[in-house]
Amino acid sequence: MNTYDDLVNDYLRAVEQALDGVPASRRDELLADLSDHIAAKLAETRAVASPAPPEVAEAEVRSVLDLLGDPADVAADLEAGAFDPPPADPPPIEITAGRKVGALIWVLITASTVSLLCVGVVLAAAFLFFTGR
Known part of the structure; x- marks a missing residue:
């Protein structure tokens, strides 16, 4: 020894x-x-x-x-428990086909909503500009 x-x-x-x-x-x-x-x-x-x-x-x-x-x-x-190792990292989130479709739908709805809001603002501004109000 x-x-x-x-x-x-x-x-x-x-x-x-x-x-x-x-x-x-x-x-x-x-x-x-x-x-x-x-x-x-x-x-x-x-x-x-x-x-x-x-x-x-x-x-x-x-x-x-x-x-x-x-x-x-x-x-x-x-x-x-002062020397206990920290808990292991959680396993990574597995993105399945269903989650991909759900995420895609969410992105499309969000993009459509933002686009409609932008179009509405442009139309309102054009209406005010051309009618002189």
């Missing part, structure tokens, strides 16, 4: 102990999410530091874990 595994596993064990009252399946899910979050943060940290050595430095791991905070606080945040 390397430093990364030791430090992260110790941290995850501490969080797991703090999540003692949570059902096992939910606890496992929360710990897996936290483990992924730690790995992503470490990758982010290493991407900023260039050049990065191939092995993970203890200071980098400790820095990421320190940013997360006390395992008991992290466990409380996990239970409250």
Whole structure:
């Protein structure tokens, strides 16, 4: 085992102990999410530091874990849903043939109404102009 595994596993064990009252399946899910979050943060940290050595430095791991905070606080945040991923984007609206026809009819009615209003304004202006009123 390397430093990364030791430090992260110790941290995850501490969080797991703090999540003692949570059902096992939910606890496992929360710990897996936290483990992924730690790995992503470490990758982010290493991407900023260039050049990065191939092995993970203890200071980098400790820095990421320190940013997360006390395992008991992290466990409380996990239970409250603070680390839950945002909801997935809704699926795109599927435009079916019926919707296309409905949209086309709406556009035609709108265009016809606007055209009739324009013709009415022009006729009213012409009437006023030619009758001298």
